[in-house]
Amino acid sequence: MTAAPASATDTDQARHPWGLLLVLSGNMLLDALEVAVLIVALPTIAADLALPLVQAQWLVSGFALGFGGSLLFGRRIVDLLGRRRAYLLAMAGFALASAVAGLASAVVALVAARLVKGFCAALTATTGLAMISTAFPAGRARDRALSVYTLLGASGFSVGLVLSGLLTSVSWRWTLLFPAPVALGLLLAARRHVPRDPPRPTGGGAHLAASAPVFLAGAVLLAYGLVSGPVRGWTDPWAAGALLLGGALLILFRYVGGATVAPLLRAHRSLAQAAIGAGALNGSYWGLLLVLTLHLQAVRGGTPLGTAVALLPASVPLALSAPWAGRVVRRIGAARLVALGAALPLLGYLLALRLDPASGYLTAVLPTLLLVSLGFVLSFAALHVRATEGVPVALRERATATYQTAVQLTGALTVALVAGLLVAAGGAPTPSPALTAGGYQPALLVIAAVGAIGFLVALAGLPPGGRRA
Known part of the structure; x- marks a missing residue:
């Protein structure tokens, strides 16, 4: 069937904006849970496919590299194809890559599929916020829409942990396969609700x-x-x-x-500080979760579902606090919240340095998870505010892409380094019950160092004289 030419109304606004929001929010949730589902399933996948940790970690870092490595260019692809076409192609690619990853056994195919999924997620992320801004008029309607969109994004990690625990208990392949039918369902809904728009060639191909x-x-x-x-x-x-x-x-x-990126960072100091701070927060968090997942499963003999439940205190508070985050930022100031939000996880990482193979959950793991969780509650929204503070409207999309690139790439690089350090210190391809007491320390020191970088940058961003910012 040949589609009718897009009218001005089709281009500017969605006919059913709340239907569009449902599609975009579902997509945001799907993207947000991609790292969580793999971290919990990683020990099971590694054992089943006889993969050393230095190879298995690519299933986590590969998605983040594909995502973060493509965000800066997503807008240009969208300009060349148009928002609707780029979004639909990305969703189709995401579904196909999910199916390939779920059925593959070769590590090269698995990692390649994860990279492709990250690339597709970058395209949908690039178009999502832009479509919400177009579909909903400025004011209360747009604020409500953004709140729903942000809430589902903040809930994604918790949902991913629970899903991974449940699905891995059946088969780890379902953790990779289940996004395929979900993405196909969202694709069908998107064909109805995502408005048509013409390509905007920029000559930058x-x-x-x-x-x-x-x-x-x-x-x-x-x-x-x-x-x-x-x-x-x-x-x-x-x-x-x-x-x-x-x-x-x-x-x-x-x-x-x-x-265009370097001048933007030089001209807007708060963007550079937010990018480093958010990258440090995310990278240290992912690294910690990798250590704790291996500790709880490979060393302590826990189940994937038990591990997922044990890690929930690190993510659930952020989801619960998301609706009020903007109000708190306006009252206290973004810079102060970022600094406090960087200090608490660092304290948690320092406490985690005492972790050894005999450490129990309540005394050695839970306190660190709670401190990290409080750090996210305080600084998650504040970092987003700092990233666009003082940036002209015309450059905010590029600023957001730069910020998210730092978040994803720092996460991927930290996971890679932590995995290598765990293997080197443990003297075996994957941590096991025979891990020596000092086996965690190099990795935990790196995690604490990444957290410390975020804290120092946050201190540098505090306004002089105690002013609110």
Whole structure:
């Protein structure tokens, strides 16, 4: 069937805005749970496929690399294809990649599917907020829509933990397969509710083709170098070569495709601080969850469902507090909340340094999870506010993409390094009940160091003289 040409109304607003919001919010929830479902399932997948941890971790970091490595270019793809076409293609690709990942047994196919899912998630994330802003007029209606969208995003990690625990108890393959039918359902709904719009060619196709692969390849090589260095040795040609080449590619990107990013960060100090702070918060959090998942399952012999329930205190409070976060930021000030929100997780990571294979949940794990959770409650919304503070409206989409790129890539790189350190310190491909008492310490020190970077940057962002900001 040939679609009728889009009218001005089709282009500017959705005919059924709340139907559109339901689709976009469901998509946001699906994207948000992708890391949580894999972290809990990782020990089971590694054991079933006989994968060492340094390979299995790519299932987590691969998605984040595909997501974070594509966000800066998502807007250009959307401009070339139009929002509707880009969104529908991304949802179809996400569903297909989910099916491939769920059926594959070769690690290369699994990781490739995760990278593709991350890329597709980046495209839907790029278009989601823009479509909400277009569909809902400024004021109460748009605020309510954004609250629903944010709430489901904040709930995604908790939902992912529970789903992973339940599905992995049946088969780990369901943790990778279940997004496929959900994405197909959202795709069918999106065909009805996502408004048509014309492409907006910018003449940047060649520019995109040159810069996107350079950036993504540089990030992947850095991750490979970080996961290989602790195991092979930092002077090993493969590890050192990957780090050097990855760094060189990112420097090249600065001149090929990143010329607009660096000036934006220099001109808006709060954006740079928020990107570093959010990256440190997310990276240290993912690294901690990897350590605790392996501790609870591979070392302590817990079940995936038991692990999921044990980790919920780190994520549920954020979901519960999301509706009131904006009000708290306005009352206390974003910079103060970011600083306090960085201090509490750092305290938790320092407490976690005493973790050893004999550590129990209530005394050694839960206190750290609660401190990290409080940090997210305080700083999650405040970091988003800081990221766009003082940025002109025309540049906010680019600022948000830069911010989210830092969040995803820091998470991926921290997980890679933590996995390598766990393997090197434990003397085995995967932590086991025979892990020595000092096996966690190098990884936990790195996690604490990443958290400390976020805290120091947050302190630098505090306004002078105690003013609110």
